Amino acid sequence: MKRLLTLLALFGALTVVAAPAIAQDKPAAQAPAAAAPAAAPATATAAPAPTPNKGDTAWMLTSTALVLLMSVPALALFYGGMVRSKNMLSMLMQVFVTFSLIVVLWCIYGYSLAFTEGNALFGGFDRLFLKGTFDAMKGEFAMGATFSKATPMYELVFVAFQATFAAITCCLILGAVAERMKFSAVLIFMVLWFTFAYAPIAHMVWFWMGPDAYMDPKLVDGINAKAGLLWQWGALDFAGGTVVHINAGVAGLVGAYLLGKRIGYGKEAMSPHNLTMTMAGAALLWFGWFGFNAGSALEANGSAALAFMNTFLATACAVLTWMFAEWMFKGKPSMLGAASGAVAGLVAITPAAGNVGIPGAFAIGLIVGPLCLWGVNGIKKLLGADDALDVFGVHAVGGIFGALMTGIFNSQSLGGPGLVTDWVTAKVGSNPILDQLWIQAQAVGVTVIWTAVVAFIAFKIADIVVGLRVTEESEREGLDITEHGESAYHM
């Protein structure tokens, strides 16, 4: 009976979301932003429509698979190693199933909500069930935009690439609520939070009409107005400092508060049960992150090369500085510290990846190590929540730091690539550093508030429907057996 109720609740949540979608579905679908290049040839007489570059396509398909690797197995192992052995499978399951759930929702309505034209906060419903991305009769694929003029990409590649981002962001939250949250509550929360926090934030930060829409200086204001709110403000987020890390980190903290502390927190030992897996997970995260960051260039070009190198450098810097800081202040250089330093470096360089130069990568990587070490010690004590695997301390703290530093080190005067100041001519320049820093701070603020409010409501709804937390007895026995009926280890 209880199980049936859970299923019904999940289905209900889906329908509530889908209903307005169907109602608003217009027969004459507007061309989604990304399809702008495809619309152009209708008026033009000469020049055939540009086709996607095969190298770009190959790189983006590879990147997409790399981001899948970041979640399953990398994040699952990274988190799984840090929980107690009685909760290992529950951690693996939550990541594995959340990832799959979000990919399905992404293809039903998530992509449309995030990456089609709507208002400044939400996208529209033109791409429900990915309608229009592939015309079976004509055998034609819809085109999406990249960051270069006349350089389209298959929209389906973009859909898949972004699906992995949505899914891993939701998975990140699971670290904060580990070892005590009901599996059914996890699923309900994920549906709600993904719909009302991930999709709109992604829309606000990343949705725009594409470079080819900017054909005439007179059109610029009108085209800008169709983009997401934070894009309009000029916020820079290369691969997801706001959309992914701050978004998930803050939601995780809210969850940790609402769930309460694990039984025995602060009294019983809750040591990681297998740091070997955590190290393997961190290493695979680093590997997959090349797809995440360098793939966010959307082309196999110089911007991707810059993002790739910065992802290498900042991460290595953060491993060293976290380790040395820990050695200095805590007495020993630990494996968990080195692995955590790697993740902190990866998080911080994410918004900056293709937006800063090598000096920026050095600065961000070197500072974020000790900063996040403080995040999992000082800030954690200050907040007083049982953020079990430090999602806030690493992802939110590192993400906010990276987002702000992006505003500083983007400037060409500090070795950054600058930004496109005029999309009609694709002219590159730099904003005054303080101006850009202020824009970044506003984007961070909007993200923090939006995700905190949505997460609070989503956790409350899950609590009302099925209850957030397992019983005390189940928690003591471990979620592997009580929630999933299996044990990770038979020894």
Add this chain to the structure above:
Amino acid sequence: MKLVTAIIKPFKLDEVREALSAIGVQGITVTEVKGFGRQKGHTELYRGAEYVVDFLPKVKIEAAIKSEMLDSVIEAIEKSANTGKIGDGKIFVFELEQVYRIRTGETGADAL
């Protein structure tokens, strides 16, 4: 007959086994155990969380022997398991009432 139980440092196991074999002990049983004595535990630090580990890993060996071997067995264990540092362990000696060999049904000293 006596049952000798010794708690020793795990890395000393091989030396103790060799010393016992050398004086003619026919078999021992080994168990990995944890416990505390005068030797202090250690602290483990995971990010912000510090845990004191009170129970240290030790090895427990058990040997059933003839009474007349007792002194040499104790001497062998004391010598081979000694490092001179705190935490070397202890030896407990029990009277052993009866022994049976399951395969043949032999009893007493014959079954040792």
